[in-house]
Amino acid sequence: MSRLSSAPRTLGTTLGSASSVLIGRAARAVTKLRGGGGSAFPGLVVEKLDPNFLARTLHRLPRGVIVVSGTNGKTTTTKMVVELLQGQGLRVFTNRSGSNFTRGVVASILEDVKLTGTLDADIAVLELDEAHAVHFVKAVRPNHSLLLNVMRDQLDRFGEIDTTAGMLRTIAAHTVEAVVLNREDPRVRAIAETLDTQRVDYFGLSESLRGHFPSDDDFHSGPAGTAEHPHADVVLEELTEGGGRFTLDGESVSTSLTVNGAYNTFNAAAALAVVRQALGETVDPRALIESLSKVSPAFGRGESLTVQGRPLDLVLVKNPSGFRLGLSSFAAEGVATMIAINDNYADGRDMSWLWDVEFASLAEQGVRMVSGVRAYDMALRLKYDDVDFDAVEPDLTLALTRFLDENPDRPARIFCTYTAMLALRKRLGAYTEVEAF
Amino acid sequence: MAESKPIHVLQLYPRDMNIYGDFGNALVLQRRLQWRGYEPILHSYDPEDEFPEQVDLVIGGGGQDSGQDKIQQDLLRIGDRLHTLAQSGTPMLMICGLYQLFGHSFRTREGREIKGVGILDLRTEGTDTRLIGNVVAESKEFGEILGYENHSGQTYLGPGVQPLARVTKGEGNNAKDSYEGARFKNIVGSYLHGSLLPKNPAIADFLIATAVQNRYAEEIQPQIDPAGSAQPIDELTRKARTTATRRPR
Numbered sequence: 001m002s003r004l005s006s007a008p009r010t011l012g013t014t015l016g017s018a019s020s021v022l023i024g025r026a027a028r029a030v031t032k033l034r035g036g037g038g039s040a041f042p043g044l045v046v047e048k049l050d051p052n053f054l055a056r057t058l059h060r061l062p063r064g065v066i067v068v069s070g071t072n073g074k075t076t077t078t079k080m081v082v083e084l085l086q087g088q089g090l091r092v093f094t095n096r097s098g099s100n101f102t103r104g105v106v107a108s109i110l111e112d113v114k115l116t117g118t119l120d121a122d123i124a125v126l127e128l129d130e131a132h133a134v135h136f137v138k139a140v141r142p143n144h145s146l147l148l149n150v151m152r153d154q155l156d157r158f159g160e161i162d163t164t165a166g167m168l169r170t171i172a173a174h175t176v177e178a179v180v181l182n183r184e185d186p187r188v189r190a191i192a193e194t195l196d197t198q199r200v201d202y203f204g205l206s207e208s209l210r211g212h213f214p215s216d217d218d219f220h221s222g223p224a225g226t227a228e229h230p231h232a233d234v235v236l237e238e239l240t241e242g243g244g245r246f247t248l249d250g251e252s253v254s255t256s257l258t259v260n261g262a263y264n265t266f267n268a269a270a271a272l273a274v275v276r277q278a279l280g281e282t283v284d285p286r287a288l289i290e291s292l293s294k295v296s297p298a299f300g301r302g303e304s305l306t307v308q309g310r311p312l313d314l315v316l317v318k319n320p321s322g323f324r325l326g327l328s329s330f331a332a333e334g335v336a337t338m339i340a341i342n343d344n345y346a347d348g349r350d351m352s353w354l355w356d357v358e359f360a361s362l363a364e365q366g367v368r369m370v371s372g373v374r375a376y377d378m379a380l381r382l383k384y385d386d387v388d389f390d391a392v393e394p395d396l397t398l399a400l401t402r403f404l405d406e407n408p409d410r411p412a413r414i415f416c417t418y419t420a421m422l423a424l425r426k427r428l429g430a431y432t433e434v435e436a437f
Numbered sequence: 438m439a440e441s442k443p444i445h446v447l448q449l450y451p452r453d454m455n456i457y458g459d460f461g462n463a464l465v466l467q468r469r470l471q472w473r474g475y476e477p478i479l480h481s482y483d484p485e486d487e488f489p490e491q492v493d494l495v496i497g498g499g500g501q502d503s504g505q506d507k508i509q510q511d512l513l514r515i516g517d518r519l520h521t522l523a524q525s526g527t528p529m530l531m532i533c534g535l536y537q538l539f540g541h542s543f544r545t546r547e548g549r550e551i552k553g554v555g556i557l558d559l560r561t562e563g564t565d566t567r568l569i570g571n572v573v574a575e576s577k578e579f580g581e582i583l584g585y586e587n588h589s590g591q592t593y594l595g596p597g598v599q600p601l602a603r604v605t606k607g608e609g610n611n612a613k614d615s616y617e618g619a620r621f622k623n624i625v626g627s628y629l630h631g632s633l634l635p636k637n638p639a640i641a642d643f644l645i646a647t648a649v650q651n652r653y654a655e656e657i658q659p660q661i662d663p664a665g666s667a668q669p670i671d672e673l674t675r676k677a678r679t680t681a682t683r684r685p686r
Contacts, residue, residue, distance in 0.1 A: 152456065160501045161456070343684060349571060350585045355461025355632045373684070376677035380635055383670055384461075384468050392668070394680075 054106050055140045057113060063090070063123035065140060066278055069133045069171055070148025070188070071164060072322055073267045075298040076259060077148060078127035080271035085123060087291030088275070088284060093121035123278070130167040137174035145175040146274040148267070150187045151321045152353070161187065169194055180274045183232050184213065192230070203273040204232035205266065209239070212262055212328060234273040236266050243293070248272065248285065255289050259297045260304060261315070262329040263322070268292055307431045308404065312412040316421055318347065320356035326415055327357070332365045336407035339382075340396060340420035341372040347417040351377045359385040366390070368407055371399035372420045396423045404431070443476045444648050445489060449497035450508045452483045454534050457587065459498025461632025462530060465641050466494065472661040475649065484511035488518050492527060493648040495519070499533025499588075499630065505543075509551060512538055516554045523556045528623040528647040530640070532633060536618070536626040537561040537590050557619050557626055558597025561590040564612075570686035572607030572629055574617040579639040582617070583681040584629025592628075594619055601627055607686065623647045636678050638671075 058065050068078045082094045095108040113119050128136055137145075147168045152161055165187040172179045172191050178199035182188045192200045205213060235247040243256035244265040257265060272292065276283055297304075305312045313330065317323040343349050351374055359382055366388040370379045375394040382389055390406075393399035403412070416424055448463050467477040480489045484507065500508070512519075512535075523529065531539045540559035543551040553561075567589045574582045582602050591611035594600060600610075601618025609617030609628060618627035625640060627633060634641040646657045662669050 162501050162503055349684065350457065350587065350631070352457040352461065352585060352630045352632055355464065355635070374677075374680060376673055376680055377636070379668065380670070380673045380677050381461075383668070383673055384464055384635065389668075392673075392676075 057109055057119060058124055058140050060118055061121055061124055064143035065124045066274060067126050067128050067142040067145040069128050069130055071151045072149050074127045076264055077267040077271050078125055079298045080268060080295045081125045081274055083295045084271055084275045084288055084291045087287050090122045093119050093124040095126050130164055134167050134170045137171050141174050141176050143177045144274055144278050145171050146180045146270060147188050148270055149182055149185045151319045178277050180277055183229050201273055201277050202230055202232040203234045203269040206235055206237045209236060234269045236269040239265055253289055255293045258294060263325045310411055314421055315415045317415045318417055320353050323357040327361050332362050336368045336410045336412045338369040338403045338414045339367060339378055340414060340416040341374040341378045342417045342420040343374045344419040347419050354381045359387050363387045369399050369403040371396050397427055400424055400427050441476045443478050444470050445478045445491045445493045447480045447482055447489060447492045447495045449482055449535060451481045453504035453507045454498045454500035456499050457630035459532060462496055462634045465634040469641055469645055473657050484508055488515055492522055493652050494644055495529040497531045497535030505534050512554050519554055520556060523622055523624060526623050526651060528644040530644055531626045532630055533588055533628055539626060557621055558595035559592050559619055561592045564589055564591050568608040570607055571684050573682055574602035574604045576602035583636050583678055584631040584633050586628045588628055601625060636681060638674055
């Protein structure tokens, strides 16, 4: 039942896979010798020589493939799904190194696969960038897909929010068995209407939490409120100190979480829903919650470090919804705040999004340091919201040093875009143990 | 206590046409009016709403294709009001989607003709190419204009409007000529967001000065510095502009 759609091809498969694996590994070795960190190149070589390699290898997994996509929270949610499945005793293959596109998946497989072309795993959980997922699912139809949200951070790559929603629709349409949708995101929820054969389950928020998670649409027109919300298998009922209370198919469960922030707690609901869907009645609910409480944040997402004896939170912000949530998830009181905004390709070049975030919640405490390539755009934004700031220093290293020196005995929090976070993290390695990426 | 001097700002279709930080334009106008002692009154106008009695300044933003479909009929419905305001010299700022719909027509890629409100003498054609990236443009009236474009519709100006600026980096109205935006009476049309007004205060102050002149027959103070803080807004703006000119497309 849970097999992938097209029949596995057997003729010549073993020989074909062995040579593909060897060629791919050779390409990887060459890449490494040349000093390139690029994980995509070996994948490209194999893709060109043996285009069916990916489908053939993944088809053999007894429990098939779960795809996780959406604009926000993919990395953390994928990590949660992997660890929840591992907690159920399954061997899980995943594309962990941030290569969330087809060649990256091929490259990840090459690292793990045996020469016979089999992966030592029961199930694959793959984080896929929306645009690449569209191609991927045509080659490898997933058994389950988890579709998180459509927010406007990648508009300058894809053009329009509706285009991104269309990509998620394609992923759902190519899913063999069942999909999990975020019922709180109107564009994701609407995907259900386009599906006929796949089962649909939802994860969602309680009525009282909806105000905490404003969508892009709500920001401009007030909460919709009237929209019909279908029944959700997993509901985040309330945010508790250091965790959350969920309803799993009618049963209430509270747990603490190692990840922080409201949005990660909501991601946990998403992960629970897809694992429950994939495992069905065989799921061990106690082990599920046990694993969930231990999941550590994915690299840089809501990361808490200790720097010179004080706690320092890195909060990744990359779109208006994420920034608004970041601001509402963490109280500003008593905390030294820094904001670091870059506009490199991975961050998105368009600065418009800063104007769709309200910064009034920082007004009382003010901001100690504004940094990053677009530090002055950010400072100007704060100025128009009457939020005071002590200093603007575009250079991240100088800014971080000064920020830490000038705020020695308070908890610190840095809201940062993706490449700013990479740079800060590297720099923070001089002060504290930072998990290698 | 000085008497209150309201300026009524009408924001067209904020629910459906708001996609690229257009809220920033509304905020900048409100603050710069306040800092000069005027009382901005922001009217949000969505389809079927009642059109406000008093309008001193009109702004409108960009949307997705679906958003444009939702508002197009309503825009034609209020077309007469907008024409009257435009002809009487009301300052207006139309960005991206509403800039297109202020023209005569938008021909989609499928060849469907969407009728615009026809205030600006320009036509737009849908294309398969999206023009995306940072833009630097030179205007005689406003100096250097900085922003970010993201549109697949390409716009061609008729003789009834002037270009707003000439592009030195990026594409602007279309991939063929080097014009960006349009000027007609006191209307500024542009593809640029970023948001446009925070980093281009010359345009913000033109809109404000015109609204104040029309309403109160007085000039605005050129200098503003809210609450005399350590970082004057002019200096922050200048530095943000300097960065913007140096960023890749």
